[in-house]
Amino acid sequence: MTLGILWLALTLLGALQTQAQGSAPNLIPAPSLLRVPLQPNFNFDQFQGKWYVVGLAGNAVQKEEQGRFKMYSTTYELKKDHSYNVTSTLLRDQHCDHWIRTFVPSSSSGQFSLGNIHSYPQVQHYTVKVAATNYNQFAIVFFKKTSGNKEYFKTTLYGRTKELPRELKERFVRFAKSLGLTDDHIIFSEPIDQCIDNR
Template sequence: MALGVLCLATLTLLGVLQSQAQDSTENLIPAPSLLKVPLQPGFQKDRFQGRWYVVGLAGNAVRKEEEGRFTMYSTIYDLQEDNSYNVTSILLRDQRCDYWIRTFVPSSRAGRFTLGNIRSYPKVRSYSVQVAATDYDQFAMVFFKKISGKKQYFKTTLYGRTKELPAELKERFVRFAKSLGLTDDHIIFSVPTDQCIDN
């Protein structure tokens, strides 16, 4: 009898843990429409290219307590003749440099892009990128929205031309992330590193 009660309690606990694990992705904060996200006026594609450091990250699948220490990575935007960007992110993973390369194709509005060659990502139905704000020389805030299966994921990054940004820009990023429906638990700032990301 006692063994039966113990087994039942264990099964109940496993069920609760499993449902909590599923909740972390099933109860996503809804992604806003691109029309509700600011778009940098008069976006200048040539000035935006070059290396950016990811200083902050916020998103509906980001969890501050799960991410722990988030190591900074860099992203290089290389403008092509067709006005698309070859985008290379460089990050330190398992003590080696990882390179993630993709193409952002311009849409009908300057500063808004879609993922090129989306057929290479069979689970991704759509992927949009929008430059929400930038001064080109110091910071940029970029919004990303991905529809994968029936789920909509979104995130925004705070880019810096340098690895450190003033507190007021970080506060502006937090306000922007919260305007998208995110909470403090969905906003993290990176720990600078000298490994890989300057290559």
């Protein structure tokens, strides 16, 4: 009897391990939020407005699979409580798609969490940090999400225009690599005109 229970327990453990290995990609571990810089003296008003997503890097981004991706835009609209209505506009299957969410400020200026997080049952934590910006040209923004037992993180290079100088792209690559990412996890977007200039 005892031997039968032990055998059943070992079989179940093996099945669980196999299932876990089959369903979980090998993600680069997310860095501690303390390792991610925060823009000093963050200015809420100057940060609002439209940004183009020029670059993207993350532990779930694969250059081989995604290659070049079409540029999309993200607009930050400041509310009286210093939270932002954030609207991303992208071209998907020849249609304009809009994704709207709210970023709520934390005790650290320039750091935000996802508002109304209970509307996203698969997400336990979601943090946004503005790592660097000069407000009128570029911004580097860090995102970290806990979903189930996995931690995903990404960083975006925003531009007020669709093209940015090589030096800013190189700075973005250095920042992404400082988080543990490799060239295989860093991609730059292909500028488009459809949808993203409408808003």
